[in-house]
Amino acid sequence: ETGVTQTPRHLVMGMTNKKSLKCEQHLGHNAMYWYKQSAKKPLELMFVYNFKEQTENNSVPSRFSPECPNSSHLFLHLHTLQPEDSALYLCASNLGQGGTEAFFGQGTRLTVV
Amino acid sequence: AQSVTQPDIHITVSEGASLELRCNYSYGATPYLFWYVQSPGQGLQLLLKYFSGDTLVQGIKGFEAEFKRSQSSFNLRKPSVHWSDAAEYFCAVVGNTGKLIFGQGTTLQVKP
Numbered sequence: 001e002t003g004v005t006q007t008p009r010h011l012v013m014g015m016t017n018k019k020s021l022k023c024e025q026h027l028g029h030n031a032m033y034w035y036k037q038s039a040k041k042p043l044e045l046m047f048v049y050n051f052k053e054q055t056e057n058n059s060v061p062s063r064f065s066p067e068c069p070n071s072s073h074l075f076l077h078l079h080t081l082q083p084e085d086s087a088l089y090l091c092a093s094n095l096g097q098g099g100t101e102a103f104f105g106q107g108t109r110l111t112v113v
Numbered sequence: 114a115q116s117v118t119q120p121d122i123h124i125t126v127s128e129g130a131s132l133e134l135r136c137n138y139s140y141g142a143t144p145y146l147f148w149y150v151q152s153p154g155q156g157l158q159l160l161l162k163y164f165s166g167d168t169l170v171q172g173i174k175g176f177e178a179e180f181k182r183s184q185s186s187f188n189l190r191k192p193s194v195h196w197s198d199a200a201e202y203f204c205a206v207v208g209n210t211g212k213l214i215f216g217q218g219t220t221l222q223v224k225p
Contacts, residue, residue: 104157
């Protein structure tokens, strides 16, 4: 148990569906991150939020839409995904500037059919 | 730009043998360095970290790592590997923006 909780753990969705991934932390962290982990590829940083403000978007397609309503919650809204978007989506949090370790959730295994 | 290189994509060792996983980083200032482990289908668990001070750091599960500034390395070691150590290992660096940069990962297989 790392203190970062992701739901759901598994998700199967069609290409025309809309779904959301949720991440929650009560560690007092200010920064939250979405990573994508595909088979045989390195971890890809998708989005970074610091104090609820998006500070980084690594050229992620618009079919992925993040939302950070407060420092404890982070969402990833999904719509009209492609099969190649199937991956493990990991959420992480840390204190942001100052360089402390990140704590990761268990991930959501997404399958797009 | 900050970057992390893990030269070995896949390593196989026999149970009971020693292990060293390599990590090289690129960062101008003193880096914050981490090793994470990931079991299949799971998130990443922190093994150990280096911020400053003693360059040999101890972590969980009997792992240690040594920071060598002259070689820009932060190699992970374990004197005697157990079958349960089979997993994927990630080295990471954090710059002063707080963003984690990961290496490509090394998959460890343990032979009985």
